Amino acid sequence: MGLGSALCFVAFIAIVLMEVAGHPGFRDLFPNGHVVPDPCSGIPGDTWHRVGHLIKRKEDDVAKKQYNNFGKDFLEKKNRVGMGAEEIWPDLCKLDSDGDGRTNGVELGDPNCLWYFGEPSPANMTIYHPGIPENANGTLTEQTRSSFCNLPLVTNATSTTTAATP
Numbered sequence: 676m677g678l679g680s681a682l683c684f685v686a687f688i689a690i691v692l693m694e695v696a697g698h699p700g701f702r703d704l705f706p707n708g709h710v711v712p713d714p715c716s717g718i719p720g721d722t723w724h725r726v727g728h729l730i731k732r733k734e735d736d737v738a739k740k741q742y743n744n745f746g747k748d749f750l751e752k753k754n755r756v757g758m759g760a761e762e763i764w765p766d767l768c769k770l771d772s773d774g775d776g777r778t779n780g781v782e783l784g785d786p787n788c789l790w791y792f793g794e795p796s797p798a799n800m801t802i803y804h805p806g807i808p809e810n811a812n813g814t815l816t817e818q819t820r821s822s823f824c825n826l827p828l829v830t831n832a833t834s835t836t837t838a839a840t841p
């Protein structure tokens with residue numbers, strides 16, 4: 676293997692690892708990004724790995740890039756010309772991306788938008804999902820559940836999901 680091929684191979688592996696991990700770096704750009712609960716399962720400690728995506732795990736995502744409104748807001752800020760990583764959160768914090776009455780700051784444990792990129796996440800806060808509109812107590816309405824929790828998954832040919840309406 677020549678040097679060029681070796682470098683290509685290394686780059687390929689790096690990209691694959693990044694994709695499998697589901698942008699772990701992105702989750703460091705807002706507080707408590709690694710401990711966002713899965714309100715669909717409701718199981719304590721069960722986290723939503725890909726906070727900005729409609730599907731929580733990469734391996735379950737058929738369309739690969741289905742973003743929730745938090746993910747869309749995040750990307751809009753990230754893609755803004757000249758904006759560094761540390762500048763994303765102060766703007767994103769003030770928005771209520773999923774429209775459930777809590778700002779992203781409240782949802783992610785930084786209600787006053789004081790957290791800064793690189794600092795430890797605020798601890799001992801109740802964390803909600805910034806892309807899924809929960810009730811005040813963190814539960815979901817049936818309508819929210821059907822919109823956010825039962826999306827088509829890649830399964831072993833036992834498709835019980837309904838076809839999309841035309």
Ligand SMILES: [Ca+2]
Nearest residue numbers: 804807808809
């Ligand atoms: Ca929410």
